Amino acid sequence: MGQKMLMKGNEAIAEAAIQAGCRFFFGYPITPQNQIPEYMSKRLPKVEGGCFLQAESEVAAINMVYGAAGAGARVMTSSSSPGISLKQEGISYIVGAELPCVIVNMVRGGPGLGSIQPAQSDYYQSTRGGGHGDYRMLVLAPSSVQEAVELTQKAFDLADKYRNPVLIMGDGLIGQMMEPVEMPEYVKPELPEKTWAATGWKPGCGRDRAIINSLYIDPNVLEQHNRKLFAKYAVMEQEECRWQEEMTDDADYVIVAYGTTARIARSAMRKLRENGIKVGLIRPITLWPFPNAPIQKAAEHAKAFLTVEMSMGQMVDDVRLAVNGKKPVEFYGRTGGIVPTVREIVEQIENMAKEAK
Amino acid sequence: MAVVYEKTKMLTDKPLHYCPGCTHGIIHRLVAEAIDELGVQDKAIGVAPVGCAVFAYDYFNCDMMEAAHGRAPAVATGCKRVNPNNVVFTYQGDGDLASIGAAEITHAATRGENITVIFVNNAIYGMTGGQMAPTTLPGQVTTTSPYGRDPNHCGYPIRVSEMLATLDGPAYIARVSVHDVKHIMEAKKAIKKAFQMQIEGKGFALVEVLSSCPTNWGMTPQEALKWLQENMIPQYPLGVKKEVE
Amino acid sequence: MAKLTIATEICKGCGLCADVCPKKLLALSHDINSKGYHPIAITDQEKCIGCAFCARMCPDAVIKVEK
Structure with missing residues (x-):
């Protein structure tokens, strides 16, 4: 390791997971994430203790993840939007039972069967829980293959730390594109032992019987459980929020964008700076918890914000919540699998600057 | 004085929540006794369903997982693949296994997943209040087939054991009943065998247990067992449907 | 002679045991347990x-x- 390789995003994520100690993968084919299960099916049988299994459906796959995570393993599944919708029931159970796992969503266009082209229209679903009930997942949104690798490894640690699923939200492009990537040497941090896992019990073995469960029939107990989960989410909000800021200090206009869109926004920002418009970029890396702090800070001096997404406008709601009416928040989005261009974003900001004058 | 019969330590002290005369309790006991007698309590991991047996994790005195409706075979698969030395079993009703979980059970069976499945067939949805199940008999009245199940309208009951026995994957499939002591003893033998198969690494084993639901059938426990014997057994013939050497 | 010990508190009075007793020695008691059931009792x-x-x-x- 340590040397640069040219890898497809999906394959790099799969290899990063194996490096991070993931030995179990349960998946189901769907475009544009197929290289993850394909890579896992090739690699995992060659890794000691590794097991790849193609499930009969996304529903089965996520429940296999539940069983494997409940048995204490590092486990992953991946899918793309319609498949992630199918997994939502299982994800809700996994959260309820406080099981760690990593889920990858290479988002494609929707609604329905939509398209197989990249999109970011699963933002609401990802950041608001997605399934039934009151819950959150950590949502990590890489904008390069290298970052996908690093975040995938981090995802396993975070999942174990919080006993909560972590979602890697790619946008199709991240999965499909090839970039040079350096596989970092994974060093496992100190994490709590999985004494809660179901691995076999007998009286006097030194722990209570493990019961992996999300059913709390007593309303008081369930409320207590939900409060416990939310106390955990509060810690995540404190500790795990990640973002990248570029040239925001003197920016009159701040673009907020994540994933692939952030790369395009960065090019637009540079172009606009060349044209004399002071533009900055805030790129959320965690979509949940959402990086409110840098946006609030920028709202002190910026004239306006532009949120760019490959959707009809979802993250823009969070940006508006963070800005809280202090400054205008505009939105520019393309959908259906269409990726916004640098030129389009430049025009948006130029129009905003013109209107301001 | 020697003990002829007492409650196995593989059941916890928690009183069962089942209705009076419900045969779930008998089947729980048979499963627990089988695990105890095979000496694998410390390896056993049970997967509870959604349905009347949803609280099974309170009763089986081993590590347990509670699965989403119908997904127990997938959960058991994940668990077993991680720790192949564990003795993993699911306990599922007919709505759970034969309706919403038809895909999961079929694929666990065809993979020859080395798990033990206890399938409790009482021809009705018990927990939700007596709705029609995939195993409800033609003509049987339930809360969602108030005029009796009409096969022309909603199809025929599924014979799960026969269906799964057509697959190459399973190692052992049997249908038993618990309507009297003789059949309970036979059921016990089959359940024990199904665990034995797993321990020996032979693969997927399923025991379908014909069971009663006095409450939702609207019968006394005694009438229910008689009804089971007279109506269910002709529809669901008892016996070993598949067994590999 | 054999000895039966009946955990009357967890008995639900379904009577299935009474039906299978070859000597017909079991019957529901007149007592009521804390769950409200008449538990089974041995008559002889x-x-x-x-x-x-x-x-x-x-x-x-x-x-x-x-x-």
């Missing part, structure tokens, strides 16, 4: 042969049999 302990049919039939593992 002396005549019990300790076959344990009752215990094997019981859905609630109420009966212990010694001989």
Whole structure:
């Protein structure tokens, strides 16, 4: 390791997971994430203790993840939007039972069967829980293959730390594109032992019987459980929020964008700076918890914000919540699998600057 | 004085929540006794369903997982693949296994997943209040087939054991009943065998247990067992449907 | 003679044990347990042969049999 390789995003994520100690993968084919299960099916049988299994459906796959995570393993599944919708029931159970796992969503266009082209229209679903009930997942949104690798490894640690699923939200492009990537040497941090896992019990073995469960029939107990989960989410909000800021200090206009869109926004920002418009970029890396702090800070001096997404406008709601009416928040989005261009974003900001004058 | 019969330590002290005369309790006991007698309590991991047996994790005195409706075979698969030395079993009703979980059970069976499945067939949805199940008999009245199940309208009951026995994957499939002591003893033998198969690494084993639901059938426990014997057994013939050497 | 020990508190009075007793020695008691059920009781302990049919039939593992 340590040397640069040219890898497809999906394959790099799969290899990063194996490096991070993931030995179990349960998946189901769907475009544009197929290289993850394909890579896992090739690699995992060659890794000691590794097991790849193609499930009969996304529903089965996520429940296999539940069983494997409940048995204490590092486990992953991946899918793309319609498949992630199918997994939502299982994800809700996994959260309820406080099981760690990593889920990858290479988002494609929707609604329905939509398209197989990249999109970011699963933002609401990802950041608001997605399934039934009151819950959150950590949502990590890489904008390069290298970052996908690093975040995938981090995802396993975070999942174990919080006993909560972590979602890697790619946008199709991240999965499909090839970039040079350096596989970092994974060093496992100190994490709590999985004494809660179901691995076999007998009286006097030194722990209570493990019961992996999300059913709390007593309303008081369930409320207590939900409060416990939310106390955990509060810690995540404190500790795990990640973002990248570029040239925001003197920016009159701040673009907020994540994933692939952030790369395009960065090019637009540079172009606009060349044209004399002071533009900055805030790129959320965690979509949940959402990086409110840098946006609030920028709202002190910026004239306006532009949120760019490959959707009809979802993250823009969070940006508006963070800005809280202090400054205008505009939105520019393309959908259906269409990726916004640098030129389009430049025009948006130029129009905003013109209107301001 | 020697003990002829007492409650196995593989059941916890928690009183069962089942209705009076419900045969779930008998089947729980048979499963627990089988695990105890095979000496694998410390390896056993049970997967509870959604349905009347949803609280099974309170009763089986081993590590347990509670699965989403119908997904127990997938959960058991994940668990077993991680720790192949564990003795993993699911306990599922007919709505759970034969309706919403038809895909999961079929694929666990065809993979020859080395798990033990206890399938409790009482021809009705018990927990939700007596709705029609995939195993409800033609003509049987339930809360969602108030005029009796009409096969022309909603199809025929599924014979799960026969269906799964057509697959190459399973190692052992049997249908038993618990309507009297003789059949309970036979059921016990089959359940024990199904665990034995797993321990020996032979693969997927399923025991379908014909069971009663006095409450939702609207019968006394005694009438229910008689009804089971007279109506269910002709529809669901008892016996070993598949067994590999 | 055999001895039956009946955990009357967890008995639900379904009576399935009474039906399978070859000597017909079991009947519901007039007492009521804390759950509101009439638990099963043995009418003549002396005549019990300790076959344990009752215990094997019981859905609630109420009966212990010694001989």
